[in-house]
Amino acid sequence: MRKQIAAANWKMNLTINEAETLLYTILDANLEVSENQKVVFAVPAPYLTLAAKKVTDHSNVFIAAQNIYSKKSGAFTGEVSVTMLKSIGVDHAVIGHSERREYFNESNEFLREKVKLCLEENIVPIFCCGEALPVREVNQQNQFVQTQLEESLFDLSADEIQQVVIAYEPIWAIGTGKTATSEQAQEMHAHIRSQLAAKYGEAIANNISILYGGSVKASNAKEIFGKPDVDGGLVGGASLVADEFVAIIKALKS
Numbered sequence: 001m002r003k004q005i006a007a008a009n010w011k012m013n014l015t016i017n018e019a020e021t022l023l024y025t026i027l028d029a030n031l032e033v034s035e036n037q038k039v040v041f042a043v044p045a046p047y048l049t050l051a052a053k054k055v056t057d058h059s060n061v062f063i064a065a066q067n068i069y070s071k072k073s074g075a076f077t078g079e080v081s082v083t084m085l086k087s088i089g090v091d092h093a094v095i096g097h098s099e100r101r102e103y104f105n106e107s108n109e110f111l112r113e114k115v116k117l118c119l120e121e122n123i124v125p126i127f128c129c130g131e132a133l134p135v136r137e138v139n140q141q142n143q144f145v146q147t148q149l150e151e152s153l154f155d156l157s158a159d160e161i162q163q164v165v166i167a168y169e170p171i172w173a174i175g176t177g178k179t180a181t182s183e184q185a186q187e188m189h190a191h192i193r194s195q196l197a198a199k200y201g202e203a204i205a206n207n208i209s210i211l212y213g214g215s216v217k218a219s220n221a222k223e224i225f226g227k228p229d230v231d232g233g234l235v236g237g238a239s240l241v242a243d244e245f246v247a248i249i250k251a252l253k254s
């Protein structure tokens with residue numbers, strides 16, 4: 001059965017003191033994260049070691065890198081590899097966030113290599129996809145997202161694809177306060193799942209968690225997560241506020 005996941009993406013925010021306070025406050029909030037749920041914190045690279053140590057006593061809570069490089073080691077100044085992450089106990093990585101695609105020109109092909117590398121090191125890739133506003137305005141979002149999946153994920157084996165978490169994040173809803181309606185989210189998630197089913201079969205498609213991201217907050221999480229194909233969220237701004245993120249975790253399906 002696929003997991004219900006609340007994933008925080010802190011992006012490039014917080015000092016170490018602020019990060020510690022936020023993480024500790026959330027973890028101390030008497031969270032009951034069931035076996036069918038996961039909570040993930042994608043923290044800035046300098047805080048990964050500390051955060052990974054901190055969550056070891058909390059079941060079903062994990063730390064993610066916000067990015068990795070597409071090689072395991074070598075002369076790539078400034079980059080972080082999956083091998084390094086593994087060695088500090090980090091077991092998830094956000095791959096292909098729209099901000100990386102846009103500001104760092106990450107292509108579907110490049111992201112395919114990153115996903116592969118994560119899987120080789122047993123790191124769960126949280127693979128982001130989603131369309132910009134002009135694509136939605138001409139009603140091409142399904143085809144657009146389908147191409148992202150085909151070019152980055154669909155050469156994975158049946159075993160491999162089941163390790164991947166997919167996050168649908170429509171770019172027009174990120175940081176804008178403008179969420180997709182729960183119906184728009186459900187429609188796209190159902191489309192993604194149908195594409196997975198067409199390629200890998202229904203049983204496998206039903207095992208894959210598909211998260212929604214884009215202006216999720218405490219006040220809308222329950223409705224969005226309540227949709228049958230929405231298995232939780234990848235949360236930016238609201239994950240920086242302890243009470244908000246705790247409420248978002250509590251809005252997960254059990």
Ligand SMILES: O=C(CO)COP(=O)(O)O
Pocket residue numbers: 009097169173174175176177213214215216234235236237238
């Ligand atoms: O980009 C996001 C998560 O990865 C979403 O950001 P916001 O929740 O701030 O819209």
